[in-house]
Amino acid sequence: xxxxxxxxxGGEVVDNRGKExxxxxxxxxxxxxxxxxxxxxxxxxxxxYGIVLRSAEVNVVDLCRTYMEExxxxxxxxxxxxxxxxxxxxxxxxxxxxxxxRPADLELIAGLAESISESSKCNxxxxxxxxxxxxxxxxxxxxxxAAGGAAVPAGKxxxxxxxxxxxxxxxxxxxxxxxxxxxxxxxxxxxxxxRERLPLPGVVxxxxxxxxxxxxxxxxxxxxxxxxxxxxxVADYELDHGREPEYQVVPSAKTGKVAIVGAGPAGxxxxxxxxxxxxxxxxxxxxxxxxxxxxxxxxxxxLPRQILRHEVEMIQKLGVTIHYNxxxxxxxxxxxxxxxxxxxxxxxxxxxxxxxxVEGEDAxxxxxxxxVKYLLDINSGIDPYPEGKxxxxxxxxxxxxxxVRCSFRIGKEDVNLVYRRTEKEMPxxxxxxxxxxxxKVNFHFLTQPIKVLxxxxxxxxxxxxxxxxxxxxxxxxxRPEPVEGSEFVIDCDIVVPAIGxxxxxxxxxxxxxxxxxxxxxxxxxEDTKQTENPKIFSAGDCETGPGALITACAGGRKxxxxxxxxxxxxxxxATENDYFDKFFSQVKVYDPQEEIGFIGGRPRYxxxxxxxxxxxxxxxxxxxxxxxxxxxxxxxxxxxxYRVATIAVG
Amino acid sequence: xxxxxxDGKEVKVPAGTTILAAAKSAGxxxxxxxxxxxxxxxxxxxxxxxxxxxxxxxxxxxxxPVVEGISVTTNSERLQRIRKDSLKLILVNHPLDCPICDxxxxxxxxxxxxxxxxxxxxxxxxxPERSSQYATPLIRYWPDRCIMCLRCVTAxxxxxxxxAIDIKGAGYGSQVxxxxxxxxxxxxxxxxxxxxxxxxxNLSRYKGRPWLVKRVPTTCTYCGCGCQLELNVEQNRVMAVxxxxxxxxxxxxxxxxxxxxxxxxxxxERLTKPLIKKDGEFREASWxxxxxxxxxxxxxxxxxxxxxxxxxLSSARCTNEENYLFQKFMRxxxxxxxxxxxxxx
Numbered sequence: 001x002x003x004x005x006x007x008x009x010g011g012e013v014v015d016n017r018g019k020e021x022x023x024x025x026x027x028x029x030x031x032x033x034x035x036x037x038x039x040x041x042x043x044x045x046x047x048x049y050g051i052v053l054r055s056a057e058v059n060v061v062d063l064c065r066t067y068m069e070e071x072x073x074x075x076x077x078x079x080x081x082x083x084x085x086x087x088x089x090x091x092x093x094x095x096x097x098x099x100x101x102r103p104a105d106l107e108l109i110a111g112l113a114e115s116i117s118e119s120s121k122c123n124x125x126x127x128x129x130x131x132x133x134x135x136x137x138x139x140x141x142x143x144x145x146a147a148g149g150a151a152v153p154a155g156k157x158x159x160x161x162x163x164x165x166x167x168x169x170x171x172x173x174x175x176x177x178x179x180x181x182x183x184x185x186x187x188x189x190x191x192x193x194x195r196e197r198l199p200l201p202g203v204v205x206x207x208x209x210x211x212x213x214x215x216x217x218x219x220x221x222x223x224x225x226x227x228x229x230x231x232x233x234v235a236d237y238e239l240d241h242g243r244e245p246e247y248q249v250v251p252s253a254k255t256g257k258v259a260i261v262g263a264g265p266a267g268x269x270x271x272x273x274x275x276x277x278x279x280x281x282x283x284x285x286x287x288x289x290x291x292x293x294x295x296x297x298x299x300x301x302x303l304p305r306q307i308l309r310h311e312v313e314m315i316q317k318l319g320v321t322i323h324y325n326x327x328x329x330x331x332x333x334x335x336x337x338x339x340x341x342x343x344x345x346x347x348x349x350x351x352x353x354x355x356x357x358v359e360g361e362d363a364x365x366x367x368x369x370x371x372v373k374y375l376l377d378i379n380s381g382i383d384p385y386p387e388g389k390x391x392x393x394x395x396x397x398x399x400x401x402x403x404v405r406c407s408f409r410i411g412k413e414d415v416n417l418v419y420r421r422t423e424k425e426m427p428x429x430x431x432x433x434x435x436x437x438x439x440k441v442n443f444h445f446l447t448q449p450i451k452v453l454x455x456x457x458x459x460x461x462x463x464x465x466x467x468x469x470x471x472x473x474x475x476x477x478x479r480p481e482p483v484e485g486s487e488f489v490i491d492c493d494i495v496v497p498a499i500g501x502x503x504x505x506x507x508x509x510x511x512x513x514x515x516x517x518x519x520x521x522x523x524x525x526e527d528t529k530q531t532e533n534p535k536i537f538s539a540g541d542c543e544t545g546p547g548a549l550i551t552a553c554a555g556g557r558k559x560x561x562x563x564x565x566x567x568x569x570x571x572x573x574a575t576e577n578d579y580f581d582k583f584f585s586q587v588k589v590y591d592p593q594e595e596i597g598f599i600g601g602r603p604r605y606x607x608x609x610x611x612x613x614x615x616x617x618x619x620x621x622x623x624x625x626x627x628x629x630x631x632x633x634x635x636x637x638x639x640x641x642y643r644v645a646t647i648a649v650g
Numbered sequence: 651x652x653x654x655x656x657d658g659k660e661v662k663v664p665a666g667t668t669i670l671a672a673a674k675s676a677g678x679x680x681x682x683x684x685x686x687x688x689x690x691x692x693x694x695x696x697x698x699x700x701x702x703x704x705x706x707x708x709x710x711x712x713x714x715p716v717v718e719g720i721s722v723t724t725n726s727e728r729l730q731r732i733r734k735d736s737l738k739l740i741l742v743n744h745p746l747d748c749p750i751c752d753x754x755x756x757x758x759x760x761x762x763x764x765x766x767x768x769x770x771x772x773x774x775x776x777x778p779e780r781s782s783q784y785a786t787p788l789i790r791y792w793p794d795r796c797i798m799c800l801r802c803v804t805a806x807x808x809x810x811x812x813x814a815i816d817i818k819g820a821g822y823g824s825q826v827x828x829x830x831x832x833x834x835x836x837x838x839x840x841x842x843x844x845x846x847x848x849x850x851x852n853l854s855r856y857k858g859r860p861w862l863v864k865r866v867p868t869t870c871t872y873c874g875c876g877c878q879l880e881l882n883v884e885q886n887r888v889m890a891v892x893x894x895x896x897x898x899x900x901x902x903x904x905x906x907x908x909x910x911x912x913x914x915x916x917x918x919e920r921l922t923k924p925l926i927k928k929d930g931e932f933r934e935a936s937w938x939x940x941x942x943x944x945x946x947x948x949x950x951x952x953x954x955x956x957x958x959x960x961x962x963l964s965s966a967r968c969t970n971e972e973n974y975l976f977q978k979f980m981r982x983x984x985x986x987x988x989x990x991x992x993x994x995x
Binding site for chain 1: 693694695696699702704705706707708709710714715717718720728731732735736739740742743772773774775776797798800807808813817819820821822823824825
């Protein structure tokens with residue numbers, strides 16, 4: 001990798017200018033990608049955290065001018081210093097670059113930059129002028145030369161606005177804006193911002209794994225903003241007030257017919273975006289209702305079914321047709337869809353339970369019920385095995401937690417969860433684990449099942465062995481190892497394996513050029529979601545493996561944009577946004593170590609919850625939602641961490 | 651209660667109090683421009699920035715709630731620089747048309763520029779283009795004078811719950827615009843809270859300087875709410891209606907009638923003396939003559955056709971006391987229950 005000449009990123013100043021390459025110090029605070037896209041080198045970065053210079057060809061004065069112009073364009077105009085001050089700075093830098101500057105200008109913009117960054121209302125103004133101050137300090141000669149009339153060569157730049165939460169969100173929702181709308185009581189506008197990308201705010205506002213909140217800068221002060229519940233709030237507010245969304249349809253030059261396999265989050269999101277571009281969309285769904293894994297896998301106490309149905313119904317108003325109880329591969333062949341439609345989007349999810357590889361699991365014992373089937377039955381209103389009263393669920397993910405919590409709700413008396421690592425390593429949501437504990441699930445950590453015990457073809461127990469944590473494995477988690485001679489038996493009549501899901505790829509038979517991986521996922525181009533068969537696109541769990549709902553939605557959206565391009569005979573290539581997403585994921589927009597420099601002391605508003613003793617026997621929604629006042633007060637905690645990055649390329 | 655120190659002075663305030671309010675309770679004044687007592691803190695002007703020990707960044711006192719044990723400084727060289735920069739940036743393109751500005755003399759920006767002794771502005775940038783034509787027949791918007799403090803936008807949304815105006819656009823080009831013309835009721839809440847002369851009323855333009863008018867507190871006569879207002883009187887003419895922040899049941903708000911419907915007071919067409927029709931023409935008469943005539947006629951009607959031939963119609967614009975007397979008069983003197991008033995129509 002080409003060496004860095006100078007970096008002031010994140011407060012770490014590394015200055016290698018004038019040094020021999022062997023004496024170069026390394027930069028620890030930032031990893032600057034070498035290329036933005038193929039054949040386009042990144043020569044410098046200027047952004048919220050400083051300046052990183054790789055090539056001496058870059059003129060820092062022009063770099064600063066371009067960057068400050070972008071900062072000004074992104075200023076919201078809601079505080080004086082940023083709105084007018086960044087304009088003054090950008091203008092002054094423009095004069096410097098045109099050779100019309102004066103030496104006094106340098107002091108003037110330095111003073112102004114300091115005032116703006118010290119006192120602006122949000123992070124655009126706070127972080128915006130910061131790298132200019134670094135530049136004025138470390139590249140004083142370049143600025144003095146420009147002020148003296150030296151020519152300033154113009155470079156080629158690319159700029160982008162981001163925010164830690166926006167960057168972390170797989171579908172890149174404009175979180176600061178929709179939170180700000182809530183703060184100002186503009187709930188409908190807030191929803192419009194969300195629906196620009198995501199058609200399922202009520203669903204995602206309930207069950208999202210919320211990577212945004214993990215990247216919330218407010219957490220550096222006190223606690224992250226309750227982004228997920230704010231999203232839920234605006235969706236509920238609309239529903240409670242009997243309003244319906246007004247979607248804008250802007251037909252593409254050429255519109256076509258698209259078949260979508262699966263009405264899960266990926267399929268529905270894809271359908272929504274295609275329909276908004278005027279395409280005719282037909283969804284084929286194996287089950288009798290929409291939602292895919294989010295309908296059958298997420299119990300009603302977390303995601304009431306009518307919320308999901310309502311949001312999908314709203315999308316049907318755009319002209320999307322859904323054929324329920326129609327399994328592609330059986331009722332209709334994928335090859336037929338390929339022939340009948342202009343493009344096909346495959347989003348079938350991951351509905352098969354993974355095998356535990358323990359003795360007895362394939363013996364067909366009564367009481368041995370795979371996790372997905374267990375939840376599907378319960379969500380359809382059926383007790384999968386009424387005879388059984390003592391349940392052991394195996395696994396540490398959200399499906400496992402859903403299985404245990406549902407068990408109480410269908411009247412099971414003794415509910416156990418077996419997980420081979422410790423609570424710390426559980427992939428399930430911390431909140432879910434906490435709630436399950438409150439409902440008195442017996443957790444058996446560091447425990448691995450080894451044999452399903454049965455009598456007369458019915459489960460009577462699960463033989464387990466105690467584990468201890470050894471060295472870290474490739475996932476970074478410490479590998480559990482069995483403790484010799486620690487075998488024991490948990491008496492039970494139901495065993496529910498919920499250690500993961502795999503994908504049923506049988507529908508691909510008879511279709512050419514759709515490749516799959518050894519993990520049974522479908523291979524696509526990550527930028528376009530297109531398979532090697534140009535007419536077939538895929539995203540969601542069947543492409544990524546079991547993952548987050550919001551990731552599936554993001555995949556569906558990306559696929560929709562590329563299917564639209566495909567129908568319009570446009571080249572399917574990554575966009576500048578895609579490249580910036582990759583760029584930001586390497587540069588890292590959120591720094592958990594950052595010292596914000598403010599006082600905090602305003603913890604997040606907590607949702608009201610049904611008490612554990614009541615909720616554990618009912619499928620009523622546990623979390624009660626914000627009131628408008630609570631939502632507005634919670635939204636007021638947002639620091640609005642927008643920040644701008646400009647890169648010099650060539 | 652939360653304990654903190656402001657400028658070395660120990661202050662105890664309830665949790666949730668802002669630093670600005672805490673300072674005020676201790677008699678410490680922090681300059682503000684966008685802050686308005688009836689609105690949630692806006693935080694657009696950054697004049698109220700204060701330093702908090704241990705925090706790298708100054709913070710706006712109006713939006714920051716107190717935290718136990720913090721030590722706040724409300725004045726320092728750094729804070730003065732920021733406050734002055736904020737004002738200077740406003741002045742970059744704020745017209746200095748104070749001599750013909752209706753707000754001249756009671757303009758918060760004028761006061762602050764004076765207080766901070768800003769005699770020159772070294773920054774420059776071309777004027778922003780503001781195409782906004784936010785105006786009603788009663789309210790005039792002067793885009794050049796607008797400092798975009800957002801008081802008007804916030805008041806329209808928070809106090810009136812209307813949200814007819816908002817800020818649109820980005821950066822320097824952002825401006826206050828009407829987002830829904832039909833929503834605006836010309837209530838004038840926006841101009842009541844405007845700290846500068848960016849919003850003025852079309853009726854009273856150039857009619858009198860604020861420091862020359864006498865402000866007469868009174869009660870609005872348009873309906874029974876009893877809103878408190880002040881008639882701005884000069885040479886026995888009403889020039890404008892203003893209110894005092896937080897005063898009366900209306901706490902400073904008025905409706906379109908209360909704020910702008912005052913021209914009748916000095917209207918030349920207004921009757922100030924009773925008229926009696928003689929030979930098909932109205933002629934001025936004395937009150938004694940007029941009242942005697944009315945009494946005579948009532949008497950004769952009552953004698954000829956009975957008291958129920960007479961009905962009385964009163965006005966919602968009268969006070970309760972006047973309406974009480976009116977029905978008493980109808981019942982006890984005329985002898986009829988035929989009494990009603992316009993609010994039922």
